[in-house]
Amino acid sequence: TPTASAAEKKSFKVAWSIYVGWMPWDYAAESGILKKWADKYGIKIELTQINDYVESINQYTAGSFDACVMTNMDMLTIPSAGGVDSTALIVGDFSNGNDGVVVKGKGKKLADIKGLPVNLVELSVSHYLLARGLETVGLKERDIKVVNTSDADIVGAYAAADTKATVTWKPQLSEILASPDAQLVFDSSKIPGEIIDLMVVNSATLKANPAFAKALVGAWYETIALMAKKDPKALAHMAKASGTDLAGFNGQLATTRMFWTPAESLSFVTGPQVQTTMDLVRKFSFDHGLLGEGAKTVDVVGIEFPGGKTLGNAKNIKMRFDATYVKLASEGKL
Amino acid sequence: MASVTVKRLWKEYGRQVVLENLNLRIEDGEFVTIVGASGCGKTTFLRLLLGVEKPTRGELLIDDKPIPPEPGPDRGIVFQRYSLFPHLTVTENLLLGLEFTGSRFLGRLFGAKRRTALEKANALLDSIGLYAARDKYPSQLSGGMQQRLSIAQSVICEPEILLLDEPFGALDPGIRADMHEIILRLWSQNRMTVFMISHDLKESFQLGTRLLVFDKRRQDPQDPDAYGATVTYNLPLKAKATDRLAA
Amino acid sequence: MASVTVKRLWKEYGRQVVLENLNLRIEDGEFVTIVGASGCGKTTFLRLLLGVEKPTRGELLIDDKPIPPEPGPDRGIVFQRYSLFPHLTVTENLLLGLEFTGSRFLGRLFGAKRRTALEKANALLDSIGLYAARDKYPSQLSGGMQQRLSIAQSVICEPEILLLDEPFGALDPGIRADMHEIILRLWSQNRMTVFMISHDLKESFQLGTRLLVFDKRRQDPQDPDAYGATVTYNLPLKAKATDRLAA
Amino acid sequence: MPRLINLHPPRGSAAFLAVLPFLVLIAAYLFGSNTRLEANPDDKLLPSVATLVDTVHAYAFEEDRRSGEVLLWVDTWASLKRIVVALGISAAIGLGLGLTIGAIPYIRALAAPFVAAVSMIPPLAILPVLFIVLGLGEVAKIALIVIGVTPVIARDVALRAGELPTEQLIKAQTLGASSWLLSTRIILPQLWPRLIDAVRLQLGCAWLFLIAAEAIASTEGLGYRIFLVRRYLAMDVILPYVFWITLLAFLMDWMLRIARRRLFPWAESQR
Amino acid sequence: MPRLINLHPPRGSAAFLAVLPFLVLIAAYLFGSNTRLEANPDDKLLPSVATLVDTVHAYAFEEDRRSGEVLLWVDTWASLKRIVVALGISAAIGLGLGLTIGAIPYIRALAAPFVAAVSMIPPLAILPVLFIVLGLGEVAKIALIVIGVTPVIARDVALRAGELPTEQLIKAQTLGASSWLLSTRIILPQLWPRLIDAVRLQLGCAWLFLIAAEAIASTEGLGYRIFLVRRYLAMDVILPYVFWITLLAFLMDWMLRIARRRLFPWAESQR
Numbered sequence A: 001t002p003t004a005s006a007a008e009k010k011s012f013k014v015a016w017s018i019y020v021g022w023m024p025w026d027y028a029a030e031s032g033i034l035k036k037w038a039d040k041y042g043i044k045i046e047l048t049q050i051n052d053y054v055e056s057i058n059q060y061t062a063g064s065f066d067a068c069v070m071t072n073m074d075m076l077t078i079p080s081a082g083g084v085d086s087t088a089l090i091v092g093d094f095s096n097g098n099d100g101v102v103v104k105g106k107g108k109k110l111a112d113i114k115g116l117p118v119n120l121v122e123l124s125v126s127h128y129l130l131a132r133g134l135e136t137v138g139l140k141e142r143d144i145k146v147v148n149t150s151d152a153d154i155v156g157a158y159a160a161a162d163t164k165a166t167v168t169w170k171p172q173l174s175e176i177l178a179s180p181d182a183q184l185v186f187d188s189s190k191i192p193g194e195i196i197d198l199m200v201v202n203s204a205t206l207k208a209n210p211a212f213a214k215a216l217v218g219a220w221y222e223t224i225a226l227m228a229k230k231d232p233k234a235l236a237h238m239a240k241a242s243g244t245d246l247a248g249f250n251g252q253l254a255t256t257r258m259f260w261t262p263a264e265s266l267s268f269v270t271g272p273q274v275q276t277t278m279d280l281v282r283k284f285s286f287d288h289g290l291l292g293e294g295a296k297t298v299d300v301v302g303i304e305f306p307g308g309k310t311l312g313n314a315k316n317i318k319m320r321f322d323a324t325y326v327k328l329a330s331e332g333k334l
Numbered sequence B, C: 001m002a003s004v005t006v007k008r009l010w011k012e013y014g015r016q017v018v019l020e021n022l023n024l025r026i027e028d029g030e031f032v033t034i035v036g037a038s039g040c041g042k043t044t045f046l047r048l049l050l051g052v053e054k055p056t057r058g059e060l061l062i063d064d065k066p067i068p069p070e071p072g073p074d075r076g077i078v079f080q081r082y083s084l085f086p087h088l089t090v091t092e093n094l095l096l097g098l099e100f101t102g103s104r105f106l107g108r109l110f111g112a113k114r115r116t117a118l119e120k121a122n123a124l125l126d127s128i129g130l131y132a133a134r135d136k137y138p139s140q141l142s143g144g145m146q147q148r149l150s151i152a153q154s155v156i157c158e159p160e161i162l163l164l165d166e167p168f169g170a171l172d173p174g175i176r177a178d179m180h181e182i183i184l185r186l187w188s189q190n191r192m193t194v195f196m197i198s199h200d201l202k203e204s205f206q207l208g209t210r211l212l213v214f215d216k217r218r219q220d221p222q223d224p225d226a227y228g229a230t231v232t233y234n235l236p237l238k239a240k241a242t243d244r245l246a247a
Numbered sequence D, E: 001m002p003r004l005i006n007l008h009p010p011r012g013s014a015a016f017l018a019v020l021p022f023l024v025l026i027a028a029y030l031f032g033s034n035t036r037l038e039a040n041p042d043d044k045l046l047p048s049v050a051t052l053v054d055t056v057h058a059y060a061f062e063e064d065r066r067s068g069e070v071l072l073w074v075d076t077w078a079s080l081k082r083i084v085v086a087l088g089i090s091a092a093i094g095l096g097l098g099l100t101i102g103a104i105p106y107i108r109a110l111a112a113p114f115v116a117a118v119s120m121i122p123p124l125a126i127l128p129v130l131f132i133v134l135g136l137g138e139v140a141k142i143a144l145i146v147i148g149v150t151p152v153i154a155r156d157v158a159l160r161a162g163e164l165p166t167e168q169l170i171k172a173q174t175l176g177a178s179s180w181l182l183s184t185r186i187i188l189p190q191l192w193p194r195l196i197d198a199v200r201l202q203l204g205c206a207w208l209f210l211i212a213a214e215a216i217a218s219t220e221g222l223g224y225r226i227f228l229v230r231r232y233l234a235m236d237v238i239l240p241y242v243f244w245i246t247l248l249a250f251l252m253d254w255m256l257r258i259a260r261r262r263l264f265p266w267a268e269s270q271r
């Protein structure tokens, strides 16, 4: 249970799911980098792959894991809205074209989406991306019809004759774009820095066990440093583990804005954009009922940023961005 | 109205010989009664005549043509363990044969045809004492009632050959006499050929125009399955149908 | 060794009266034969004695105590439609009763006990002529063989009351005589009380110490279900068991 | 003291016994929920009764803010329509196939292995092919249930058709029945109650496929809602929905049982 | 000309008939694949035979660069272990429950409605709870199958237990059988072949649950692999895997049928 994890302890469980920005975790575990860092701090870290992304977050929220990877929006709406005080320990990357809106028919524009049914994972970052996209062309969500479609089936669903438009992320997006009639009309590179991929840790656990955070951060930056160097072994491993080949993996990586060094990451979280983004995200979430049936205002969940700034109810801070450990890493103090 | 010829017929189950070298000639319209020890192969012989078992060797001819390899409306049967249709009421069970032969496609009769059939069925029901139970399902009948219904069911279509496997086993003497009469009347009216297995010697003598006794000619005490039964006695009986009806 | 008392017993199915105001007193060790028209309620009476049907009104006492409301090893039964256990071979079917009473927990006998039981079973199988078929399953037996096995199965445990529903219907005269002898021997040895339904009047007179005739006292032609059957004759028969054995 | 096997609970205590395991389940839930909520009052996994009541009220009696519809009824209606149609189709095809497979040796040789093989294909794994052929609309959803459920019903029915005593079939032939009449007048009527049993056993599976189908591409339905709110672990919605689905399925089961008893009394008394 | 119902195909043509529908299916696939590939040579939905062969070769006979394992066998072994264990547990519990429900009225009153209700719960909808209670390891995967399959088997077995002729039960009691002996020596042995049938009918469902479980939390297994490549619409992997799963399930079905015939010859000859 969440409180049990508040005590100091020696072994930790981390959940991750397959996504280009999170593949380094798999390599860190496989290559021994993670164990090296854990040993350094005298702890054990067990990394578990969960194939169903939502399920991994649910498991984390329910207390089965001490940490889990997820996006900023899902962090707000699942663990934080669920009362599990969570901290974004590492901001690993943001989507810079990894998520996109596709309309069937070459040469179509985003405005052409009006009146069409749109297949996407409802209430996910795809939904958010679409909403942000619609704003840019002066449309409202009620101008289209959202059809909830599971991410695993979305490629197959796109092939169906009655599918007109879809929103999804890579690698599914790449598969869809490979079909001759697919037109990418909007993507996350138009809203850079709004869909952020995080390593989230239970705040209580973090507080009681700084060693855990240090080991994770240390392992992460060592691993992505290899990637930055285009280490063939590391990249080949990640490509294979995500079920594709090197070319496919590099294609995904190209539209992912990785923060290759602790310093890049640090400047992003401490900068102002995170706050504007989170404000947009929480409004979107509230409008769609994602903060819970009981949520009366957009402010129910408090969000804290580095430097003590907050959004929403400051008495109910459940979502935190913490730069302490990244800062340590950037200073080489780990 | 059919003659039956059996030529050098053998029937084996696995390595058990049940029937051994059977030779017979039964003329049109005979009433053959069959007796023999339990388990000697009488039912098996009827099943061969019915076409649901194949002889291991030898021939079985009806009107000098090979027997059709499947049951048909020319040969009626009453099983030792009476088998009725559990989903039909007494009347429906009885009507079934008329409906099958009267309506090749729907298997149901309507209007005047149905009324005629119903009259025939009701008359028969009355004569076997089941009129009062006509709307019951088989599971609600007593054993003897089921047996009577089963007999009525097979005679209503007036088959050319009627095969009866201990049809009167579960009947009391009064009803048994009634059933005798019904069978004999149908037999003399339609001149069908009847094969009846019975354990009651008196009944066999009284009803039949011919009595067959099934028995083993040889016995191997070490291996009781080695030899099969055959017809050891084949007695023509002299009584006329009309006489027997009166008896 | 049990007396049976029936007091003002009625049995109805829905609005059909089957048995009407039955009064009887049967002493220890009697051999009661029951005759009556088909469908008049004989089987129903046995089922009441067995404890699987409840009287609508009236009392049924064994040794002056109310009858247990469920079947038990004190009352053996042979059904009209013989029921064997399809998953057991002939020997296993026969052993079953001995195993049940000899091993309360496993229901199986081993070692010396099993050998003794097997000897008893084999002797019985031999006397009913089923020794050669001892390893067959019921579905591979002829009708008469199944019936013999069924009888053997219920007498092997030597119940105090034996209920027989037309036990010899499917048997030929020779085997029938053998079965008579087996039943009579067991009866005189163990002094059990026997109720036997039969359609053979001669057999009923020959075997029984008492003959019950079931019949309706009253008839309503408009509504045949309105009145039930009762015991119209209750004849003590004089013959002694030993005499009948010789007969 | 009669044998356990002969002891029938009187009506009143039968009802009590039937309710007992459900009470135990509820008690276990309440305990679990309490324990978790004490640790974290915002815990979503096992919501409190109060939360459940609020949510149920919101979903069952209040209009949704966004769509202006009462969600539970919209979802129920959408799902019920799909499952009833799908089960009807499955039962019809299953009966037809099962009957012919069970009755006609040539059809058995032709179709039995194929049906057995098809019944083993996990339909969810070949969804993309299904989409191409049937699109993403209602047809596809119904088809998924039909594909998942029909082969099993067909095999069950065929198994049962094969169990009819041969004496009956022989007897019917001696009464002049053709293969057609034998099938329609002897075998088919006796298969009806067995078909009902087969459908009853497949109800759970059918709902499973419905939920899976609604998870694929849809805008309403009980399964849709469950998958949607699973995104934010809204167990206060999921649990009542699961309960509601179970209740609906249970009612369907119960109605089928009653129908079986009413329509085919002979099948009951056969025992 | 005998009736259709009495015509049995000779051995050779029976085999031909059995293969026929599969041939038609293959032909349909080839046609569909060709048509689509002509329109778009990069189409992934229905890959050509050459592509399929290549992929199968890579998965079934070449060592994976990354792990040094041959993927298909690793997956097969992982999945088979899970499903065999789960089916074993389900059959055992299902038999026990079904037997007691079918035989003992008090247990029937207590458990039958509950089992019926549980069999209607869509297990996929309560997965989160399951995973939290049982963890994400092998236990949870096996449990999902067990939860999904057991109630249906139990109900099937109970239904069949209730169909045993009452005469048999009465007879056994007159032979001195207690409830215990009646259950173990009369009812149980006659339920074995029916249990096998019940398990056979549930094989498809069991694989479905296995795939669902593996798609959520697993790093090997046939369902996992399908899940993994599904987002790339790699039908050249999915189709062979589905075929392989179907074949495995079909073989299990076949072995169960053979076992039934060998172990319970009396149940065959009863017909």
Ligand SMILES: Nc1ncnc2c1ncn2[C@@H]1O[C@H](COP(=O)(O)OP(=O)(O)OP(=O)(O)O)[C@@H](O)[C@H]1O
Binding pocket: B133, B136, B139, B140, B141, B142, B143, B144, B145, B170, C013, C016, C018, C036, C037, C038, C039, C040, C041, C042, C043, C044, C045, C080
């Ligand atoms: N379960 C039942 N439901 C309704 N009626 C029944 C039921 N069982 C028996 N009956 C009726 O009770 C009457 C007596 O049946 P029973 O089996 O006792 O007759 P019986 O004297 O044994 O006849 P038989 O000599 O033909 O076996 C019959 O009219 C039968 O229709």
Ligand SMILES: Nc1ncnc2c1ncn2[C@@H]1O[C@H](COP(=O)(O)OP(=O)(O)OP(=O)(O)O)[C@@H](O)[C@H]1O
Binding pocket: B013, B016, B018, B036, B037, B038, B039, B040, B041, B042, B043, B044, B045, B080, C133, C136, C139, C140, C141, C142, C143, C144, C145, C170
């Ligand atoms: N399906 C079968 N498999 C093996 N043996 C069988 C089969 N059917 C019958 N038998 C054997 O064939 C023999 C003859 O059986 P059948 O039923 O013809 O005897 P029956 O003369 O009718 O006896 P009863 O008078 O007792 O009815 C018996 O020994 C029986 O065990």
Ligand SMILES: [Mg+2]
Binding pocket: B042, B043, B044, B080, B165, C142, C143, C144
């Ligand atoms: Mg016979």
Ligand SMILES: [Mg+2]
Binding pocket: B142, B143, B144, C042, C043, C044, C080, C165
């Ligand atoms: Mg009777």
